[in-house]
Amino acid sequence: PEITERQYGTRKTYMLFDPCNTNKPGNRTVSCSQIKMRDPSSKQTKQTIYPRDKPVEVECDMETDGGGWTVIQRRTKYEVNNNDFEKNERDYELGFKATGSGYWIGLENLHALTSFPNNQQALRIELTRIGERKPTVLLYHKFIVGSQAEHYKLTIDEYDGPQGYDALSKHNGQKFTTKKSMTQTPDKDKCSDRLSGGWWFKECNTANLNGRKFTYTSKIRALGITWHIKDTYES
16 A cells, blocks of 8 residues: 545645745745645656655655555565564654655654644545556545654544545554564454554554555455455455
């Protein structure tokens, strides 16, 4: 899967900044959408943004659906069975890189990107099944990640996608936590013997895109990448 975000507004490309002030000296670049507004012809994917007071190296999607998307998470075929996303809480806060082009942007950056006043953010998710090339695209037009004091609570709403694919709304309001699956006492709940990675977990999860990467699908609740489709369950 790949997850991106940008400012939401009438389903067009908008930015995380005041466009009247975009070229004033000293104003920092805070998102890929801001870069796209400044230069609509930009195709450069590797960018440095400043959602907080520190530079963050990110990948921008300048082509899809109008461009200006900041890639916040990506899983790749190269990380199979190496558990790249089984990290501790601090790693998930700061962000990390995984095998190939996989990475997680970090919860602190996610909070900064989604907490600018009067700038509602959209979340775009691309899901690709094993053996398929064309992804299923899902949009949530309201996406907020809370502060560290709020345990990076997820606010997710305004789903826009195929019927039956809204697996993330059930996790609305959940705090971000990490799970152990490699120890003698792995984390589990009543629906799964093991849970993996870091996510906005809820008992009997319907979604976890940071689970372990496998080369097969399962119809039972498991510790892998998970997205619950109505009347189906795949992990």
